[in-house]
Amino acid sequence: MQTLDMATTELREVNATLQSQKADTNQRAWEIVNPKGSHAIACGLDGPIEVTVRGSTGYYCGGMNKEATVHIVGSAGPGVAENMMSGTVIIDGDASQYAGATGHGGLLVIKGNASSRCGISMKGIDIVVHGNIGHMSAFMAQSGNLVVLGDAGDALGDSCYEARFFVRGKVKSLGADCEEKEMRPEHIEILKDLLERAGADAKPEEFTRYGSARKLYNFNIDNAAAY
Amino acid sequence: MCGIVGLFLKDKSLEPQLGSMLTDMLVTMTDRGPDSAGIAIYGNDVDQNFKLTVQSDRPDEDFANLDKELADAIGTPVSMRLKDTHAVLEMDAGKTKSARAALRELRPSVRVMSVGDTVEIYKEVGLPKDVAERFDVRSMSGSHGIGHTRMATESAITTMGAHPFSTGSDQCLVHNGSLSNHNSLRRKLKREGMTFETENDTEVGAAYLTYKMQNGSNLGEALESSLEDLDGFFTFLVGTKDGFGVVRDPIACKPAVMAETDQYVAFGSEYRALVNLPGIEDAKVWEPEPATVYFWSH
Numbered sequence: 297m298q299t300l301d302m303a304t305t306e307l308r309e310v311n312a313t314l315q316s317q318k319a320d321t322n323q324r325a326w327e328i329v330n331p332k333g334s335h336a337i338a339c340g341l342d343g344p345i346e347v348t349v350r351g352s353t354g355y356y357c358g359g360m361n362k363e364a365t366v367h368i369v370g371s372a373g374p375g376v377a378e379n380m381m382s383g384t385v386i387i388d389g390d391a392s393q394y395a396g397a398t399g400h401g402g403l404l405v406i407k408g409n410a411s412s413r414c415g416i417s418m419k420g421i422d423i424v425v426h427g428n429i430g431h432m433s434a435f436m437a438q439s440g441n442l443v444v445l446g447d448a449g450d451a452l453g454d455s456c457y458e459a460r461f462f463v464r465g466k467v468k469s470l471g472a473d474c475e476e477k478e479m480r481p482e483h484i485e486i487l488k489d490l491l492e493r494a495g496a497d498a499k500p501e502e503f504t505r506y507g508s509a510r511k512l513y514n515f516n517i518d519n520a521a522a523y
Numbered sequence: 524m525c526g527i528v529g530l531f532l533k534d535k536s537l538e539p540q541l542g543s544m545l546t547d548m549l550v551t552m553t554d555r556g557p558d559s560a561g562i563a564i565y566g567n568d569v570d571q572n573f574k575l576t577v578q579s580d581r582p583d584e585d586f587a588n589l590d591k592e593l594a595d596a597i598g599t600p601v602s603m604r605l606k607d608t609h610a611v612l613e614m615d616a617g618k619t620k621s622a623r624a625a626l627r628e629l630r631p632s633v634r635v636m637s638v639g640d641t642v643e644i645y646k647e648v649g650l651p652k653d654v655a656e657r658f659d660v661r662s663m664s665g666s667h668g669i670g671h672t673r674m675a676t677e678s679a680i681t682t683m684g685a686h687p688f689s690t691g692s693d694q695c696l697v698h699n700g701s702l703s704n705h706n707s708l709r710r711k712l713k714r715e716g717m718t719f720e721t722e723n724d725t726e727v728g729a730a731y732l733t734y735k736m737q738n739g740s741n742l743g744e745a746l747e748s749s750l751e752d753l754d755g756f757f758t759f760l761v762g763t764k765d766g767f768g769v770v771r772d773p774i775a776c777k778p779a780v781m782a783e784t785d786q787y788v789a790f791g792s793e794y795r796a797l798v799n800l801p802g803i804e805d806a807k808v809w810e811p812e813p814a815t816v817y818f819w820s821h
Contacts, residue, residue: 333795352794371808373794374778392810411810412775431813
């Protein structure tokens with residue numbers, strides 16, 4: 297395991313070192329110590345490495361991630377895993393606002409709670425939150441899955457497109473054009489796989505599915521495969 | 524942006540370090556706003572006296588002999604501590620009204636930063652590090668305090684546009700965000716007799732709370748009604764004689780993190796501000812909910 301100490305190493309050097317690890321790297325296990333809430337830790341990674349951040353992070357940790365696994369042993373500030381493309385980001389604690397915003401792919405696991413705007417404008421990312429999520433989550437969500445073991449705040453899925461939301465607890469209110477939907481066998485399969493990969497102790501049957509009522513945007517069934 | 528910090532001590536043995544801890548927290552937030560900085564300290568070293576903290580752009584002229592002239596005018600002893608552009612005038616609590624009236628006569632250009640039994644507010648244009656050094660905040664002890672570093676968006680960078688804003692005796696307000704209905708609200712409050720020194724949006728927020736409390740609301744009620752009457756973005760931290768309160772607007776896009784241990788309750792715009800507090804690794808750390816009023820008091 298390679299250790300990067302942020303008490304003695306500049307953020308740019310930490311990120312440049314991690315970003316230079318490509319698909320053929322032999323140095324796959326990395327550890328960041330003394331993050332102390334710094335911004336933009338482990339952003340723009342582009343190889344199959346595993347990065348463990350020992351402590352809580354500030355804005356935008358793990359942003360734009362491709363292929364790497366970033367594990368935050370602490371809580372994350374606003375915009376964690378923003379615009380993630382692939383790979384995995386795991387947060388042991390809570391995540392602040394707009395976790396996983398605009399994410400195109402990969403898996404974001406939040407073991408505590410996420411605050412407002414979780415998964416805003418998500419475009420294919422899968423997000424599993426073990427606790428609760430705040431208001432305006434999945435606003436304008438386009439595709440991907442948002443799984444919540446706890447409760448959701450106000451206006452879930454406002455103006456959403458074809459993303460799926462699975463909530464086990466209560467939903468304070470649904471946003472415009474978001475509605476409760478039937479849980480079909482294919483959804484149970486999707487959910488089972490996501491819960492397993494996220495290490496979540498819950499049964500798919502306990503969840504309710506929500507999604508777009510398709511009245512607000514110009515949905516055309518011929519384009520369904522594009523989502 | 525703007526950065527806010529607050530520290531409320533439960534453990535009395537930390538009180539001598541309050542100024543130093545709060546300064547470190549505020550300096551960490553410097554890159555959220557480099558324009559001006561201010562700090563309100565609730566000191567614990569008063570002997571039944573009332574404190575007026577005042578500021579002048581020409582302290583040498585304005586503060587010369589001020590304690591004696593003021594004492595003559597109100598007929599009771601006045602002590603004065605000088606700190607750079609600020610001075611703390613202490614006097615018998617019964618004489619505060621006449622002292623403020625006398626001060627306006629004697630030194631029309633001197634501005635009142637704070638009034639109260641324990642609070643002292645120091646604020647100036649500049650970086651948190653420099654502002655804290657000018658007023659020797661590190662050496663100050665106290666039971667709780669709040670600080671602010673400003674990135675000006677709504678109005679000019681001036682001493683009077685810096686935070687905290689006094690909202691009444693031993694009360695003050697710092698703000699991260701921007702109010703969008705401050706002009707119409709200022710006009711309404713002016714009609715009700717409130718006076719304003721700046722074009723600043725937060726000063727309107729402070730005057731609003733003061734007005735509400737002058738008309739029968741307690742601080743909690745005033746903060747609750749601010750959620751209805753103020754339009755815009757805000758995370759407010761309010762200092763009171765006994766503690767502090769936090770409220771965020773319903774959209775809650777301005778950040779806030781809290782930490783609590785047996786020794787303290789701490790507030791920061793970001794977790795970075797809290798990382799060097801003792802025992803932070805084991806503290807309860809959380810984000811305050813939108814549109815919810817929180818209070819801690821001794």
